[in-house]
Amino acid sequence: MAQLYFEYGAMGSGKSIEILKVAHNYESQDKEVLLLTPLVDDRDGIGVIASRIGLKRPATVVDENENLYEMIQDRQNAKLAAVLVDEAQFLTANQVDQLAYVVDDLGLPVMAFGLKQDAFNHLFEGSRRLLEIADKLEEMKTICSFCGKKATTQLRIANGQPQYSGNQVQIGGDESYLPTCRKHWYHPVLEMIPKN
Template identity: 85%
Template sequence: MAQLYFEYGAMGSGKSIEILKVAHNYETQGKKVLLLTPLIDDRDGVGVIASRIGLKRPATVVSETDNLFTMIETAKNEKLAAILVDEAQFLTKDQVDQLAQVVDDLNLPVMTFGLKQDAFNHLFVGSQRLLEIADKLEEMKTICSFCGKKAITQLRIANGQPQYTGAQVQIGGDESYLPTCRYHWHHPILTMIPQP
């Protein structure tokens, strides 16, 4: 029975390497997957899923106006075994509902990967909807940049200083975000923040 999965974690928890690993595992068994990534994530180029350790591969780009059910129903003729979605926090509520419809009506497993909350500890729309309706939730863990405890969020940094206000979405990697525990999100050790 197909299910809707949401694997979430702070930045640096290995979400992108996990999606690439899952795709590889399917493909080594001769099964086809459809990799999706939001248009907004252009850190390594539009339509690229890339991990911090250097692995990357192309993916189908999704804009916020795309109907994912229609897109996947059309691609299903290619005998898809699974749908894999990177940076799922950037999906709209409707798109998450469309992925649930893929699971329910097309009987295809959909695995989504993304952040649970933004750098100000508010849920992203896509993540909120996934938390509400996913069949299976799994937290991917990483450690705080300051103390080594479990990181539950990410601290946005600019010019070597923590940022606690601003736009919800600011695309960036290790140069812009540090995984942190709740305590060090509030009380970062300024001397440990990388300087520009």
């Protein structure tokens, strides 16, 4: 039975490598997957899902006005086995609902991967809706950059200093964000923050 999955974790928890692994597993069984990535995520180029360990592959780009249900319905065929969404936090609430319709009406499993909250510990719109309606939630774990405990969020850094305000969306990688536990999000060890 098809379900809507949301796998979330702090930056550096392996979300992109997991989506690439899942795609590979389907394809090794001669099944097709539809890989989606939001237009806003251009860190490794538009339409690319890339992991920090260097694996990458192209994906279909979606913007905030795209009707995901209609797009997936148009691409559905007998071999399409699953829809995989990277950086799902950037979806709109309506797009998450459309993914639920894909599961319920088209019978396709949808696996969405993304951050739960932003660098200021506020939920992203897409993540909020996924937390509300997903059939299965799974937290992907990584460790705090300062103490080695479980990281629950990410700290935005600039010029070696923590950033606690600014735009919700600022695309970046290890040069801009550190996975942290709650304690070290509030009280980072400044001398341990890399200087850009």
